[in-house]
Amino acid sequence: MRDERFVFLDEKQLDNEIVRPSLTYWQDAWRRLKKHKLAMIGVVIIIFVILFGVFGPYFTPYSYSDQSNDFRNLPPMLDVFNVDEGVNLYLSSDYNxxxxxxxxxxxRKLKIDKRDVINKIYEYSLDAENSDEVVILDFSYNTLKDKQGYDYDYTIEYRGSVYQYSNESKFNKSFPFGTDDLGRDILTRVMYGARISLIIAFVATFVNLFIGVIYGSISGFEGGRVDNVMMRIVDIINSIPLMLYVILLMVWFRNSDGLTNIIIALSSVYWVSMARLVRGQMLSLKEQEFVLAARVIGVPKYKIILRHLIPNAIGPIIVSMTMMIPSAVFTEAFLSFIGLGVSAPQASWGTLANNALSGLTTYPYQLFFPAMAIAITILAFNFLGDGLRDALDPRLRKG
Structure with a gap:
């Protein structure tokens, strides 16, 4: 008698059955990572920042140390006076x-022919060959107001016409991010700063990954007295401030540059958090059945660690490594900001921010661009780290 609780399929129905293809661990993780929108935005930004720092300087006519003393403290946007066809005049904050x-x-920068400090009148040569082509800057008209009611401290006179305020804004095509107080192109220096910041971050992170994984694996797998001794060493290292490390290294390596000091300092300290994480993973994994089976058949300890334990803990390790990179970027920027980073004329994002402090109220753009680069890079790596945590942690799988 046929059991009605079961439905039997014929051969045609079996041929049309859709079977989901099997995926490996990494294929499944990539599939779930692609669904994380913020993580993919972070990946795009990280790729852009890397390309920006590696290949960007090849597309600019300047180097990070090139100085143009005639074009100092120029902003990205220029409020110009369009006084004639093809004649646009820009007056900087220091009255150039x-x-x-x-x-x-x-x-070019116009030459000052006459400077009357008493009457507050400046006269600039527009054409060096024609002395009659002059521009007069008069500060005595300090009560004039524009259409919005703002006071203007000067007027510009050219060929008998008086201009009270700029009538047009132009994007600074020569220096898109402006220039600093020495006439250096900020865009180029931000590009080179990306190189230095990312080199320090990646080198320090991978060194920390290697040391932390090996150290934490041995500590967690051995346990007992070995684990206690190794963790006490970690506690001692972690108790010493990073700043003290950098100062001592700068005194010890007097002939080396700040870049080497920061890499050594970060590499000697940052691995302790990775070691703690890996130790915790080892303590939970070494009690699993596959580790017991490997021990029974006589697999050496180092092979158990390298072939069984570390691959099974690779998910949290990668997530932690991704989170360490923005921390290293911020630490490098902070150390360079307080003067313990790379030496001049090299440029890092922290050095650029430090150089911009003196003219912050007058030239805020000099701080805005390096600060924006630091913030965007840190956010991008944090977004990627969150996405990797969701993709690699099997407990967070939602399909």
Whole structure:
């Protein structure tokens, strides 16, 4: 008698059955990572920052140390006076006059022919060959107001016409991020800063990964007295401030640059958190049946650690490594900001932020761009770390 609780399929129905293909651990992790939108945004930003730092300097005509004393403290946006066809004048915060092309390129700095400090009148030569082509800057008109009611401390006179305020804004095509107090291109220096910051972050992180994984694996797998001694060493290292490490290294390695000191300092300290994480993973994994089976058949301890324990703990290790990179970027920026980083004229994001402090109220863009680079990079790695945590942790799988 046929049991109605079961439905038997014929051969045609079996052929049309859709079977989900089997996926490996990493294929499944990549599938779930792609569903994490913030993580993918972080991946795109990280790739852009790497390309920006590695290949960006090849597309600029300047080096990180090139100085243009005539074009100091120029902002990314120029409020120009369009006084004639092809004649655009920009007045900087330190009262230097510049000739700007129609497309926003800086042409030259105008020479000051006359400076009347008492009457507050400055006279600039527009054309060196024609002495009649002058621009008069008059600070005596300090009560004029524009259409919005803002006071202007000066007027510009050219060929008998008086201009009270700039009538056009142009993007600084010669220096898209502006220049600093020495006339160096901030865009180029931010690119080189990306190189230094990422080199320090990646080198320190991979060194810490190697030391922390090996140290934590041995400590967790051996246990007992060996674990106690090794963890006490970690506690001692972790109790000494990172700043003290850097100061001592700078005194010890007097002939080396700040880049080497920071890499050594980060590599000698940051691995302790990785060691603690790996030790915890080893303590939970070494009691599993597959480890007991490997011990019974006589597999050496180092092979158990390298072939069985570390591969099974690779998910948390990768997530922790991803989180260590933004921490290293921020630490490098902080050390460079307080003067313990790379030496001049090299540029890192922290050094650029430090150089911008003196003119923060007058030239805020000099701090904005390196600070924005630091913030975007740290956010991108944090987004990627969150996505990797969700993708690699089997307890968080939702399909």
């Amino acid at each position: 006059m510049f000739l700007v092309a129609d497309n926003g390129e800086m042409v």
